[in-house]
Amino acid sequence: xxxxxxxxxxxxxxxDVCIKFGRVLVQAYKDYGQADAVVxxxxxxxxxxxxxxxxxxxxxxxxxxxxxxxxRELQSQTLCILQSKxxxxxxxxxxxxxxxxxxxxxxxxxxxxx
Numbered sequence: 001x002x003x004x005x006x007x008x009x010x011x012x013x014x015x016d017v018c019i020k021f022g023r024v025l026v027q028a029y030k031d032y033g034q035a036d037a038v039v040x041x042x043x044x045x046x047x048x049x050x051x052x053x054x055x056x057x058x059x060x061x062x063x064x065x066x067x068x069x070x071x072r073e074l075q076s077q078t079l080c081i082l083q084s085k086x087x088x089x090x091x092x093x094x095x096x097x098x099x100x101x102x103x104x105x106x107x108x109x110x111x112x113x114x
Contacts, residue, residue: 010064011060011061011072011075011076011079012061014076014079014083015057015058015060015061015079016061017083018057018082018083018086019054019057021086021087021090022050022053022054022086024093025046025086025089025090025093026047026050028093029042029043029046029047030043030047
């Protein structure tokens, strides 16, 4: 299904979707970062990685027109994987927890899904 969406939207659109989901995840990590020092450290690490990834995604979008067909296909496959992982992680943090009462427990459960 994600491959179909990628084919319709293209690399640039998929990059935009990935950036959108990533920003949601970074904000969630910031929110969870207030719950516990360990989660806070992970939050900072994820923010740094995400910042780098956004830069790389923007470059991919700029270079798309000059890519050979094989390169485009490989980038499309990679972006499809990234998009599905970001969607799954976003879904995991948006579900209300039935049994977890503290922010720390929720944060740890979320980290285990990655």
